Structure formats: structure tokens, C-alpha cells
């Protein structure tokens with residue numbers, strides 16, 4: 305039996321990955337998660353009683369705990385999905401981002417180094433490259449020019465990973481993904497926020513002119529890439545994972561409203577967020593050379609996602625009534641309109 309430590313396994317991407325890994329024969333998963341506002345064990349409720357799955361409540365910054373967990377369960381490698389991920393929140397305050405994304409990654413790398421783990425996959429983001437000009441796509445060796453405090457902490461973590469490879473020979477590698485979407489995504493992100501607001505007949509705030517462009521990847525496609533790379537990536541390398549499904553935010557929201565049969569008038573232009581990158585786009589030739597490509601077209605993935613949110617209303621209604629309600633007021637009704645920078 306091989307044991308893999310997935311950090312942030314109660315989060316959106318992490319929970320899909322835990323489920324995906326457990327479909328692989330001979331794999332046991334230890335899920336270490338701090339259960340912050342975005343971590344939700346309910347995402348994995350069907351795994352109760354699964355003998356190849358262990359949940360540990362704790363923070364990745366806690367090096368001693370991570371070391372204990374790795375020893376106790378004879379962990380062979382780490383997939384680091386634990387992160388503070390919401391760009392807008394990092395604009396309000398980035399303390400938690402520095403703590404989890406930078407200090408946390410450092411603690412995990414320390415354990416990987418001390419216990420000579422076999423693999424270390426750092427999940428990163430296209431945002432570390434900064435804004436991509438029209439017609440240009442970032443390759444893996446492009447320089448890092450993060451724009452938001454969030455992206456800066458992810459870039460810092462990427463640099464730590466590279467330094468640990470070069471200095472200590474830790475067999476780590478970095479996976480940079482474009483925007484991911486699908487079931488169980490926290491309702492603060494553009495796609496679930498638009499679906500949930502529309503289902504509640506509430507306006508959908510669109511930053512600036514809404515013509516910022518992102519590539520959208522269905523979460524199961526990302527999980528396939530992560531597993532393939534965990535098995536086959538070369539230590540020290542960076543792997544971009546992108547879908548080439550580039551859409552403007554306006555197009556995405558329009559498509560959601562159309563699927564739901566809701567009026568386009570629900571779209572509400574609001575002031576742009578500061579430092580907002582207009583476009584991200586990546587080449588992902590390295591993972592393609594290993595046989596991966598995105599399989600779920602955007603139209604199909606979006607349809608599946610919309611259906612899922614319609615069928616799981618109690619799940620997101622509970623989250624929207626909790627901490628998120630306060631954040632929404634602070635961000636949308638306060639900060640964005642205050643002109644405060």
C-alpha cells in the first residue's frame with residue numbers, strides 16, 4: 305500500500321483529488337486540513353468508514369504535526385493543495401496567505417527533506433506569471449510577475465520549492481493550473497457565485513468591463529493531470545496545466561444565466577478590483593507530452609456544474625449564511641465601492 309499525504313483535502317480541488325486517488329488501486333490517502341472557512345468535510349462524507357482514507361485536522365504550518373503524520377502513516381509523498389486561494393480576500397488582508405501559502409509550504413518542504421519523501425507536488429497557479437498580453441501564452445520557463453498579494457505568496461512558495469530541489473535535492477515539482485471549476489466549489493468564486501446569486505434572483509457583480517479573460521478547466525481534468533504528474537513528473541520541473549478554453553468573465557456569466565433561464569439584467573457592473581490582470585493564458589506542452597489533455601469541454605462542464613448547484617442547494621445555502629455573508633458585505637458593499645486603495 306502506498307500512502308500519499310494530500311493537504312487541503314477538505315477544500316474544493318483537494319476533495320476531488322482525494323476521491324480520485326482512492327480510485328487508484330493500492331493507494332491510501334491521508335488528508336491533512338485545517339478546516340478554515342473554505343474547508344468542508346461534507347465534501348467527502350461518502351468516505352466515512354473507508355479503510356484507505358484517514359483524516360487529520362491540522363495546519364500545514366505545524367511542521368511537528370506534519371512530521372508526525374508522515375512518520376505514523378509512512379507517507380511516501382505529498383500533494384500540497386492547502387492554500388488560501390481567494391484573490392479578493394488577499395486584497396483586503398494577506399496575513400493568512402503569507403502564513404499558509406508561504407510558511408506552510410516551507411514546513412511541508414522541511415518534512416519532505418528530513419524524511420526523504422519520494423515525491424512532492426506543489427499545486428500552483430497561472431497567476432504567478434501575471435497578466436498575459438493578447439495572443440501570448442506563458443510557457444513553463446516564463447518569468448514570474450505576480451500582481452495580487454495572493455499570487456505573490458504562491459510565487460514565493462514556488463521559489464521555495466525550486467530552492468529545496470536545488471539545495472537539498474528534494475524531489476519536488478510544481479504544477480501551475482488555470483482557473484478550475486466544478487461541483488463543491490466555494491460560492492465566493494465567479495462560477496459558483498454567479499450560479500448561486502442567479503438561483504436566488506440576486507444581482508451578479510462583474511468587475512470593471514467584464515472583458516477579463518481566463519482559461520477554464522473542469523476539476524476532474526485537473527485531478528487526472530495531478531495523478532499523472534505525481535507518477536511521471538521530473539523533479540525540479542514546472543508543469544503548466546491549461547484548457548485553452550478561454551472566455552471573458554462576461555461570456556461565462558451570460559452562459560450561466562442562459563442555462564438557468566434567468567434574465568441577463570441580473571449582471572451588475574461594479575468597480576474593478578485593484579491590480580486585476582486582464583488575461584491569463586498558458587501553453588501546457590510538458591503535460592501534453594505525457595499524454596494529458598483536457599477532456600471536458602467548457603459548455604459540458606458548465607452544464608454539469610449548474611445542474612450540481614441546482615441539486616445541492618442546502619450545501620451552498622448553509623455556506624452563504626455563514627462566514628461568507630460577512631465577507632460579502634465587507635468586500636462588495638464596503639471595499640469595492642469605497643474607492644479605498
Ligand code: DAU
Pocket residue numbers: 388389390391392428429430431481482483484492493494495497509510511514516517518553584
Ligand atoms: O487563475 C487561477 C486562479 O483562479 C487560482 O489561482 C485562484 O486560487 C482562484 O481563486 C482563481 O482566481 P480568480 O480571481 O481568477 O477567480 P474568481 O473565480 O474569483 O474570478 C474569476 C474572474 O472573475 C476574475 O477575473 C475576477 C472576476 N470576478 C470574480 C468575482 C468573485 C468578477 O468579475 N466578480 C466577482 O464577484
